[in-house]
Amino acid sequence: MDDTPQEITSLVGREVYSNNGVFVGEVEDLRLNVDGQTITGLALGNLNSELFTDATRSGQGVIVPYRWVRAVGDVILINDVVERVRQPDEEEEELIA
Template sequence: MDAEPQEITNLVGREVYSKNGVFVGEVEDLRLDLDAEVVNGLAVSALNPTLFESEETGSKGVIVPYRWVRSVGDIVLISDVIERLKNDEDEENLLA
């Protein structure tokens, strides 16, 4: 049996962790591409201060590209954010 589809708003408020188990933050909102009807990012706030400096994020939070999401359940599991921040060419697009 197929599981019932869930509304994307169910992601709001979920904690976000890296695949290594490091707390990243909490989903505050979603970035949508309405033309393509897809989620293309998660707005994450309540950030782990050891991962992000307030000067980098402007204390607002970050946008995590949805392509980094590995699984969604009680929590959202993403690729290792520390490695991505240091290596991703789109780093300037990550900061909110």
């Protein structure tokens, strides 16, 4: 019996954190390649509003490339690259200037 579908669906609902422990979001769905043999991305919802201000305001999720995944266990760890996605708010830019 092939356990792959069960393993893939078990990723849904897991929390995703960056390498340095920042909560990113929760897996809502998976992006698979055309033949369904590999996962190419994780569709995240319940996002960290500090990282994804625009997406959380609009109620949208984000897709994280699966190549960013470093470890899968009780939670999923990804590269901290996602923290750089966040753009400073206009107010913060004014404070910096």
